[in-house]
Structures are given as structure tokens and as C-alpha cells.
Amino acid sequence: MSAPLLEVEGLRTHFFTRAGVVKAVDGVSFTLGRGEILGLVGESGSGKSVTGFSLLGLIDPPGRIVDGSVRLEGEELVGMPARALRRLRGRRISMVFQDPMMTLNPVLSVGTQMSLAIRAHDAVSDRAARDRSAAVLARVGIPDARARLDAFPHEFSGGMRQRVAIAIAMAHSPAVIVADEPTTALDVSIQAQILFEMRELARDSGTALIWISHDLATVSSLAERILVMYAGRIVEEGATAAVLRDPRHPYTRGLLDSLPATAEPGRPLRQIPGATPSLLSLPPGCPFAPRCAHATGACEADPARRGEPGTDRAYRCHHPLGRAA
Template sequence: MSALLLEVRDLRTHFFTRAGVVKAVDGVSFTMERGQVLGLVGESGSGKSVTGFSLLGLVDPPGRIVGGSIRLDGEELVGMPLDELRRLRGRRIAMVFQDPMMTLNPVLTVGAQMTLAIRAHEKVTGVAARERAASVLTRVGIPDAAARLDAYPHEFSGGMRQRVAIAIAMTHSPGLIVADEPTTALDVSIQAQILHEMRELSRESGTALVWISHDLATVSSVAERIMVMYAGRLVEEGPTATVLRDPRHPYTRGLLDSLPATARPGQELRQVPGNTPSLLALPPGCPFAPRCVRASERCVEDPEHRVDAVRAFRCHHPLERAA
């Protein structure tokens, strides 16, 4: 087995709305190795969640993947028949969503929902499924798991609910879990716990994680590599430490400057000027140019992907590398 787990090439997911074609994901390429934790950051509407859903083939109409390639263990997922894709989901690639209150079914017990997930891929007896469910719940840190199987989601706290969702995603030890803002809906203290536990679990089981978040601080504490997305494109990608310490793309710089942790107390937070552009009416060339202090006439042309020693970025006027 090669180290390469996932290879995404020129992924394009567009939404065909009445107002026009929304290019939510427009030419995204990246690779992931087994067990790697990859952070995907960007503002709301940057296409990071749609990228995640595209990986599982879960893009709802009117959206669909119109081009590109997603290879999981060398197997092409784009254009794969729905039934084969279904057999892959949950077994080799799984997903955790933002709000466990919305994702878990409120009228089914946790045990029932886990049993459904187990039986989606394995023919096992009810008793065996319950045992499996209890052992997975124990793994994600739910105390007295066997007894909790008969409880309903509302009888769990927010953090415990998200643990249940994580347990469902981990049931079949998939090679890849897409985590779409899994800690955003949680209390800050619980966020840190879940963050830590998910990283541990991924390390133990060799599961790779795509960690999607708008929060650079969260991502930086969990991801080895980081990708910054803007208006459906990757604008910068590289090892987390390098990108955070020494960003080349002005947008990444803007995101970093807007973090409270980097500001001195009493100082006003710097924000990225302007708003996210409407994906229906993107400017020609670099979509960030209208908000960018470094923009010039050249920026009406699409910037090429450029690479320095360790990372890739997409800008005509990159920031200088720090010494």
C-alpha cells in the first residue's frame, strides 16, 4: 500500500441555480497521505464545506461535480455508480458534521443509530451490533457506554453528542474522515477536548482527517498541513507552521491578522477589508484582487500556481518570505 491516500485533481463542483451557475469549488487540487491531518480554512461561502461533501459524493442538487478527479486509494470516485459510492461511505470515507443536534436523529436511540451504521456494511446480529456500538462509544470517551445505548440524543450533552457522531464515523475505521467544523457548535472547553481526542483517535487508527473550519486557531492546533480556500479556489497550501508563520498569500495574511490571539490587548482587530464576493459575479482573474492591498492591473489575469520550497500559493504579488 502506498502512502498516498487521496488525490484530488482539478475538482469542480458547481451549483446550477436559477440566478446562474455558482462555482462553489472551482479547480481544487491536493493530495493526502495516510493518517495525515489536513486543515481546510476559509470564510463562509469559500467552498470548503462543498469540497468536503464532494469527497463523499454528497453534493445536493442543484449542485454537482462537473469535472476533475477524486482518487481514494487509486480508485476514482467521480462518476462512480451511486450504489458503489454508498458502500464506500462510512466504510472507507466518513464524515462528521458541525452540529450533532441536527445530524443525530432525535427520535432514534443512539444504539439504534449506531446499529444502522454498523449494519450498513456488515451483516451482524443485533446483539453483536450492540456490543460493537458500545465498544466504539467507549473508544470515543463515553462513560458507561453499554447503558447509554438506549438513551436518545437529547439526553446527551453537546460534547457527548458530538462524540456519538464521531463514533458513528469511526465505526468501520475508515481511511479518511471529513470533519466539517466539528467543534464549532460546542463550548470552548469541550472544543479543546474533542479536538485533542479526534487527533488521538486518528493517530491510533491511522485515519486521515480533513479538518474543515473557518477558525485558523483551531485548525492550526490539529492539522499538519493547511489549505486556505477563497471563492472556490485554493489560494495557499503548505505545512501548518510555515503557512502560519510566514504566509505568502495576502488573504492568508489577512486571516491571520484578524485572529484575536495575534493582536495586542486594547488594539483594534484588523479585518480583511470588504466582503466575500458573490460566487455568481466573480471578478476576472484573482477573485481576491478587489479586497487586496497589493493588487495591480496584473491581477485581472488568473494567477498561476506557484511553489516555493515547501508550499504552493496563487498570487501575482506574494508577500516576501520572512528571513
């Protein structure tokens, strides 16, 4: 069995505020294989986006990574000098952000921005950079790609702008792309096209993809494996089909029950009671216990990670659901 492409172990990212320490990422561990698509899901505030930013070392003060390891192809990224990390970003690990209008420069043409990104890592001519830019744009489904290099971001639709952002991330054929809810603001048809294109890109190039989303339906159609986050921790993980068909953690069950597609016509939608706890004052033990119908006194102790023999299933719960109960 080949070594994992990306290994994350005990990652902790905290924000040191006047009100106290926010443990946004609290002991996250996972691996990612070559060409694998991994889904990272959870409610807003669960820590999934901060996890993605931490992988690329994009945490600004008052936040910082306080513990843990992130190894890309065996090379440790946590603690790497800033200059070395800048050389690595975009070339070996890239990120697609949620809003392309916040990442694309409105006063530079798309071709100029792509060429700058390419030449930041490769010593190539302007013409070679432009040729590569056109090829990558065509690869993500931009029609008449060479001519569109001279267009500006505002001349593209939302879906096309997101394709441009994905093309920039793909320009150096990185080993890993972290996609932070890149289709949230797009309509369903454009979303489906981009998901299809991302699957094809991962399959054809061998690039691994971490897809961050709160939308279980989107992740279920894309990811091979899923991590469910709550209050900065991974509370359940495993093959996507297995986790969504037969969840072990009550939080995962609650997310699935909240989907409109699972509701009976004419009946109110089911929802998880309460709200996510403040990361400044988490309850003792299991952070989901105040919202959980299965909670007992045992949940005042922190649940350990429990795996299921012979599978890649794991969870952190004192009262797991399903066959493991």
C-alpha cells in the same frame, strides 16, 4: 514513498441556479496521506464545506460535480454509480457534520442508530453490532458507554452528541473522515477535548482526517498541513506551522491579522476590507484583488499555482509576501 490515500485533482462543483452558475468549488487539487490530519480553512462561502460534500458525492441538484477526479486508494469516486457510492460511504470514507442534532434521529436510541450504521455495511448480529457500538463510544470518551446505548440524543450534552457522531463515523475504521466544523457550537473546554481525541484516534487507527473550519486557532492545534480556500479555490497550502508563521498569500495574512489574539490591547481589531465576492460574478483574474492592498494591474490575470522548491509550500498570487516576494 507510498502512494497518497486520497487524491483530488481539478475538482469543480457548480450549482446551476436561475440567477446563473455558482462555481462553489473551482479547480481544487490536493492529496492526503494515511493517518494525516489536513486543515481546510477559509471564510464562510469560500467553498470548503462544498469541497467536503463533493468528496463523498453528497451534492444534490441543482449542484453537481462538473469536472475533476477524486481517487480513494486508487479508486475513482467521481461518476461512481450511486449504489456503489452508498456502499463506500461510512465504510471507507465518513463524514462528521457540523450539528449532530441534525444528523442524529431524535426518536431512535443512540445504540439503535449505531447498530443500523454498522449493519448497513457488515453482516453481523444485533449483539455483535451493539458490542462494537459500546466499544467505539468508549473510545471517544463516553463514560459508561454500554449503558448510554439506550439513551436518546436529547439526553446527551452538545459535546457528547458530537462524540456520538464521531463514534458513528469511526465505527468501520474508515480510511478517511471528513469533519465539517464539528466543534463550532461547542465551548472551548469541550472543543479542546474533542480535538485531543481526534488526534489520538488518527494516530492509533491510521485514519486520515480532513478538518474543515474557519477557525485558524483550532486548525493550528490539530492539522499537520493546511489548505487556505477563497472563492472556491485553494490560494495557499503547506505545513501548518510554516503557513501560519510566514504566509505567502495576502488573504492568509489577513485571516491571521483578524485573530483577536494578535491585536494590541485597546486598539481596534484589524480586518480584511470588503466582503467575499459573489460566486455568480467573480472579478476577472485574482478573486481577492478587490480586497487586497497589494493588488496591481497584473492581478487582472488569473494567478497560476506556484510552488517553492524543496518544500510543500504553494500559493496562487502575483505578489506573494515574505521571502518569496
